Each structure stands twice: as C-alpha cells, then as structure tokens.
Amino acid sequence: MTDPAISLIVPTFNESRNLPVLVERVAAALQGRTFEIIVVDDDSPDRTWEVAEGLAARFPVRVFRRIGKRGLSSAVVDGFAAAKGEALAVIDADLQHDPAVLPRLVDGLARCEAAVGTRYAGSGSTGEWGGARLALSRSATWSVRRLLGVPTSDPMSGFFAIRRSLFQRIAPLLQPRGYKILLEVLHRGRVSEVHEEPYTFAGRLHGESKLGTGVLLDCAAALWELRFGAILPLRFVKYCLVGLSGVGVQLLATHALRAIPDLRTADSRLATAIAIAIAMLSNYILDNVWTFRDVRHRGGRAVAIGILRFAAICGTGAVISWSVAQGARLATDGVMNIYFASLIGIAVATVWNYVLNRQFTWRSNG
Numbered sequence: 001m002t003d004p005a006i007s008l009i010v011p012t013f014n015e016s017r018n019l020p021v022l023v024e025r026v027a028a029a030l031q032g033r034t035f036e037i038i039v040v041d042d043d044s045p046d047r048t049w050e051v052a053e054g055l056a057a058r059f060p061v062r063v064f065r066r067i068g069k070r071g072l073s074s075a076v077v078d079g080f081a082a083a084k085g086e087a088l089a090v091i092d093a094d095l096q097h098d099p100a101v102l103p104r105l106v107d108g109l110a111r112c113e114a115a116v117g118t119r120y121a122g123s124g125s126t127g128e129w130g131g132a133r134l135a136l137s138r139s140a141t142w143s144v145r146r147l148l149g150v151p152t153s154d155p156m157s158g159f160f161a162i163r164r165s166l167f168q169r170i171a172p173l174l175q176p177r178g179y180k181i182l183l184e185v186l187h188r189g190r191v192s193e194v195h196e197e198p199y200t201f202a203g204r205l206h207g208e209s210k211l212g213t214g215v216l217l218d219c220a221a222a223l224w225e226l227r228f229g230a231i232l233p234l235r236f237v238k239y240c241l242v243g244l245s246g247v248g249v250q251l252l253a254t255h256a257l258r259a260i261p262d263l264r265t266a267d268s269r270l271a272t273a274i275a276i277a278i279a280m281l282s283n284y285i286l287d288n289v290w291t292f293r294d295v296r297h298r299g300g301r302a303v304a305i306g307i308l309r310f311a312a313i314c315g316t317g318a319v320i321s322w323s324v325a326q327g328a329r330l331a332t333d334g335v336m337n338i339y340f341a342s343l344i345g346i347a348v349a350t351v352w353n354y355v356l357n358r359q360f361t362w363r364s365n366g
C-alpha cells in the first residue's frame, strides 16, 4: 500500500461516543484524498481504544493505546512520530473543530509549513463561549503572542496541520507537556508564516472538557520554559520562591520561640538556631514536594539522607553568603552599604545552594 497523503492525529481520552461521529465526518470531508486517522488514546476508562479498533474495519484508522502515559501534547507527538503522511494534521475528537475545514487546512501546506484553524481571524469565532472563558482565552492568546511572537492569531489552537519535514526538523527539540503543542512547534521550528483557516469553535458533542486549572498551570509553566527557560529555568524560580518562604518561616518561628519564657531568658542565639533549623526543614519539604517533584525523595531513608545533604549544602551556603558580604565591604573599604553587601552575599549563596542541591541532594540534571 502506498503511503497516505494525510495523517490525521486524533488524541482521545474518554471520547467513545464522539469518535464514531468524528471519523464519519472526517471521512466525508476527505473523500477523494488518501488519508489515515491515527487515534492516540491514553487507555481511556470508557474504552475509546476499543471503539477505535472497531472503526478500523470500515475506515483507515490506526489505534495507539498508550498505557501509563497521559497528556494531550505528548499524544499528538507520538501520533506524529507514527504517521506516514506528508501532511500531519490534528483535530479534537469532540467535534468542537469542524472536519469540513480539513481539506483547506491541508491545502494551505502548499504555501506554508504550518496551517492553523483559527477562532480569532476572519469569520472565525469562539461560538457560544461566555464572558469569563472568552476573556481568559483572549488574554492568554494575547500574552502568548506578545511573549513568543508566534505568527498566528490562534497560537493555542488544537486544530492545525504541519508538513512532515517541519516535524522531522524539530522532533528532537520537543518537550511536549500540557496542551500547547502548536505553540511549541511554531516556536521551536522558528516558523515565520502560517496559513490560517477561520472556523467556529462548536460546543462539545458528548462528555466534558479535560482542561482544568492543573492544565492551565501546566501551560503557564510550559510558556515560561519556552520564553525564559534558557536564562531562568522554572525550577530555579521555584527554588527562590521556596527560599523566600523560608525567610517568613524563620521570622515566624523566632517570634513563636521567643514567647516561650525559658527561651526568652536564655541566650537569644538558641532561639535563632532553632528557628533556622525549622526554616531549613520547611524549605526542604517544599523543595521536595514542589521544586524537585519529578525526582523527589520518598520513604524515610531517602528523606533523612536528603535532609542531611540539604542542610550541609545550605550550611556552606550560609558561610559563603557571610564571606561574600564581608568581602564586598572590605573591597570597597567599608563604603558599601551593609544591606546591599548582604544582598550580594545572599544572591551568590542562592545560586550555590541551588546548583549543589540540584546536583547532589536531588541528583537531577534538568
């Protein structure tokens, strides 16, 4: 069999009722062209993969049932990788995207490397969306365009087509996460012009959207990595935020400890030392469950070793912070403001702590 001209990727999660309708309409829209439909299903509890396999008897459908993997973007990338066509297209399974637009989308690839179904240009529209969702989507779209300068009116569209050559060029660069695969493709591929096809975003046929706050946060994170990741990795930003929270914890702990009569009369250095230990522990816990979540320590032994390493590194960090601050004062013959000198010390120590903790406490290379 010769390879199809078009490979249409359909990512699915619990779309068993929508998929048959979609496939039917796609087949009607693409009549007269050679195409394959690649359903990438993440082992849906409603057995969408089974429905898809059933459809394969009547339509050119291939099914990938991914076990133990979740995510729209990564499903699309896996679909692209398995595709045989010259045009690689993507459509949602819930019929919010109009299959009738597909031929024009694909034809757009004759002129541009990428073609995007857009809600925000020409006759395109977001259909029946209410105020809040429309405002959210519009502001997200606006910030994305400002930040990344992508050449499309609808960078978050899940309805698009790209040339096979574009995918092959950027495949090794993709870090698919969250929802915004098109954004990543255009950004990493440095695509300068796209063909746009307006369409109206319809209501979902059956079931409900999987786009929740978790997904939105994930997108914000992905956006940050794309735009600022090379200079300021998100992990480092998180690490700094945790460090900042530690300052608050230490002040609160000092305050609380001083309320204990015995401690108040005793050497105030003891209260400070205990407060520092509490802040360090709180930082470790937050870093373990948030900053380094992907490589976090689990179980008593791993956590105990982790705390020791963390404390050792932060301890040397404190010495460095102090030395740098003193050094800066000395180098300027004491002219430099003591607070400013301390800030320089803290900045140097923060980078030191981060690099070493990433390397030795959590052994992460990313």
Ligand code: GDD
Pocket: 010, 011, 012, 013, 014, 015, 040, 041, 042, 070, 071, 072, 075, 091, 092, 093, 094, 096, 137, 156, 157, 158, 159, 179, 208, 209, 210, 211
């Ligand atoms: N394989 C797989 N894995 N598919 C998924 C997953 C997943 O984890 N999550 C969602 N899907 C599939 C759905 O089954 C559907 O076919 C498609 O991806 C879109 O998911 P929806 O849950 O319907 O998303 P939406 O309607 O909220 O969002 C749509 O509009 C956004 C713009 O507002 C999508 O087209 C987004 O890509 C788009 O950014």
Ligand code: MN
Pocket: 092, 094, 096, 204, 209
């Ligand atoms: Mn949808």
